[in-house]
Amino acid sequence: MFMPKSDVVIIGSGLAALVAANRLCMEKNVIIFTKSSKYNSNSMLAQGGVAAAISSDDDWSTHFNDTILAGCGHNLESAVKALVQEGPRYMEELIQQGMQFDKDEAGRIKLGQEGAHSIRRILHAGGDATGKALVQFLLKKLCNKVQIIEHELAIDLIVNDGSCVGVQTLDEHSQLTSYYANHVILATGGCGGLYEHSSNDHSIVGDGYAMAYRAGADLIDMEFIQFHPTLLYxxxxxxxxxxxxxxxxxxxxxxxxxxxxxxxxxxxxxxxxxxxxxxxxxxxxxxxxxxxxxxxxxxxxxxxxxxxxxxxxxxxxxxxxxxxxxxxGAHFMMGGIKVDSYSQSTIPGLFAIGEVACTGVHGANRLASNSLLEGIVFSNLMADFILSQATRPVSQKALRDERPTVQSKNQLPTKEEIKEMMMKSVGIVRSKRELEEVVMVLEPYIQLKPKELHFNKEKICLLNMITTAWLIASSALHREESRGGHYRADFPDVNKVWDHRTITRNALEHAVVN
Missing domain, CATH: 3.90.700.10 (Succinate dehydrogenase/fumarate reductase flavoprotein, catalytic domain)
Structure with missing residues (x-):
């Protein structure tokens, strides 16, 4: 059986993925997979800019304090320091490479003001099209350097002997292929598509969280969902x-x-x-x-x-x-796949960057315009780490296309039912009773595998929605306090000091509350 192999496989095509590919492709063979078009990402929709302390009136420590305050003190301080200290340097690199940010009449970069920032420090491009400008700039730089495979859904990570060694995909013709790589990078974005009202691209429904969970990776802080106050209605x-x-x-x-x-x-x-x-x-x-x-x-x-x-x-x-x-409406996931300072997950060989990862920088509530900066900074730090490592051997064990001969009897909830349930019960304000109901409704489907759904793309995406929704609801049920993006009506004034809580398969395997 032919089993394609590359140095690096990246799943997703947003800013974090493209920054990583731009750094890695000079020394590594890189393949990018995206389930839709390469332009379908939250990065393309990002109207806000990039927060960075580049002004002479600003300082990384001020940006640090603003980030910690917005994050309700739940941030990982070492990660925040990396973000705000390294951010200006990487922004300067982008500018030197030719990225154009908006300037004033004197030719200086214009800096905007956004919520919870104590100073004007937001760089914009195209007025209110910063994400689109960054994505287009990086795609142009990557032209003919990286293979980008569109409309191919990553359905599961391949884990051999405890390490991630590749990914299984389904193309437009339902052809199942196993791709092997020395490094697998999840950059699949968040999960706003789980909610009726969302700022996210329609394709962003939590696929990366579900794949990582099925593979056995740890996830963290999944209860912290940021709802943007102003969606056009x-x-x-x-x-x-x-x-x-x-x-x-x-x-x-x-x-x-x-x-x-x-x-x-x-x-x-x-x-x-x-x-x-x-x-x-x-x-x-x-x-x-x-x-x-x-x-x-x-x-x-x-x-x-x-x-x-x-x-x-x-x-x-x-x-x-x-x-x-x-x-x-649902806007951003502060939690995600647990990673270290180099974006390594708890599974060797598997990395996560961008919104699908939890670096700890955002705490319980993301500071405006820190998301694009996070993608830029941590993708660069990860690329530096990967480039410094010796190539590791990859165990290639052929995976059979095990399609069930008996039709699955599992009737999955519809996309509309999931969105309505999440908006109503796991939204801006939550309570124990409603969270328990959601957990119990979704629990029976969590053990399903893509092969049990006959490798049907639509059903696999539904399974990913169900899995991620269950992870969020279960986490929200366990956190008996209100903090940042997680607000419990039954614990409105409780302010316990909580550590970042890790979610493992064992910890949430039986999360139904009797």
């Missing part, structure tokens, strides 16, 4: 994100009668940490209020925010009216 749907940079330029959250809802809620008002703002909007909506971003004070809004202006117009909203309807 039209006719019950959320077609896109309204960047926090809009509030950074002075926009305020108001009711239809003009009442400013953040007054008296937090000293930073509309620029309070995202978990605070999201809960205030959530409570207002529960009372029947409609919430809007008042943008009347922002001059030249359309030229300042061209992506948002286009998004609004496509959905029948005119920014010139001065108010944009918004609701909170």
């Amino acid at each position: 039209v006719n019950g749907h959320c077609p896109g994100l309204i960047s926090e940079a809009v509030r950074g330029e002075g926009a305020t959250l108001v009711t239809k009668n003009g009442r400013k809802i953040m007054e008296g809620q937090h000293p930073l008002l509309d620029l309070a940490p995202r978990d605070v703002v999201a809960r205030v909007i959530f409570e207002e909506v529960k009372k029947g209020e409609s919430i809007f971003l008042d943008i009347t004070m922002i001059e030249n809004f359309s030229s300042h925010f061209p992506t948002i202006t286009s998004l609004c117009k496509r959905n029948g909203i005119s920014p010139s009216d001065g108010k944009i309807p918004v609701v909170p």
Whole structure:
């Protein structure tokens, strides 16, 4: 049997994946797999910028303190230091390589303000299209250097003798292939697609978490989901994100009668940490209020925010009216696959970068615009580590295409049922009873394997959604406190000091609460 092999396999095509590939491809053979198009990633949708202390008025220690404060003290301090100390250097490298960030009339890089930052330190590109600009820049650099295989779903990691040695994939024709590699890197993004309202690309449903869990890797802090306060809300749907940079330029959250809802809620008002703002909007909506971003004070809004202006117009909203309807939606996973300072998981040979990884930098609540920086910094640190290591032998054991001859009787919940359940019971505000119900509903499906689903792509994606949803609900049930992105209505004021809690297969194998 032909078993393709490379030095490095990367699963995912967002910023973290492309930064890693850019560093590794000069010395390693690199293959990138993505289940959709190479442009389907949360990075492509990132309107906000990159937070970095590059100004003479700024300092890494200030960025450090802002990150710890936003993360409710749950951050891993060594990881935060690496992020904020190394960030400016890697940003300068990107600029030297030709990446263009927005500049002012004097030719200096413009720095924006966003929530919970104590100083203007956000670099933007294309106004409100920073992620897209970064992805396109890196794809151009990688042209003809890296093989990118689109529309091929990674379904399971291959683990031989306790080490990850490859990945199984399904192509558009349901052809099952085993790819072997010295290093396997998960860069699959988060899991916003588990929720009815989300800023994420439609393809981002938690595949990486589920694959890592099935392989036996440890996961950590899965209960911490950040809900972005301002998703465009039209006719019950959320077609896109309204960047926090809009509030950074002075926009305020108001009711239809003009009442400013953040007054008296937090000293930073509309620029309070995202978990605070999201809960205030959530409570207002529960009372029947409609919430809007008042943008009347922002001059030249359309030229300042061209992506948002286009998004609004496509959905029948005119920014010139001065108010944009918004609701909170699932935005970012702070937890994920447990990794060390070089992005190594607990399985030798398996690495994780970007949102699918838990480096510890975000704590219980991510500081705005730290996500793109995380992808840049830790992908570079990981690449340096991989390049410094001697090539390890890879055990290639042929895997049989074991397709069951008997039709599986498992009737999986639908995608819509999962999204509704997660938004209602594992969303912005949670409680023990609702979390227990979700855990019990999803528990029976956790032991299913892709082969039991006849290697059907749609069903495997559903299984990944179910597995990740169960991990989040189980973790949220175990954390009896409110902190950052995890808010328990039955423990609203409890502030215990918790360590980062690791999730292993054994720890959550029987998480149903009787």
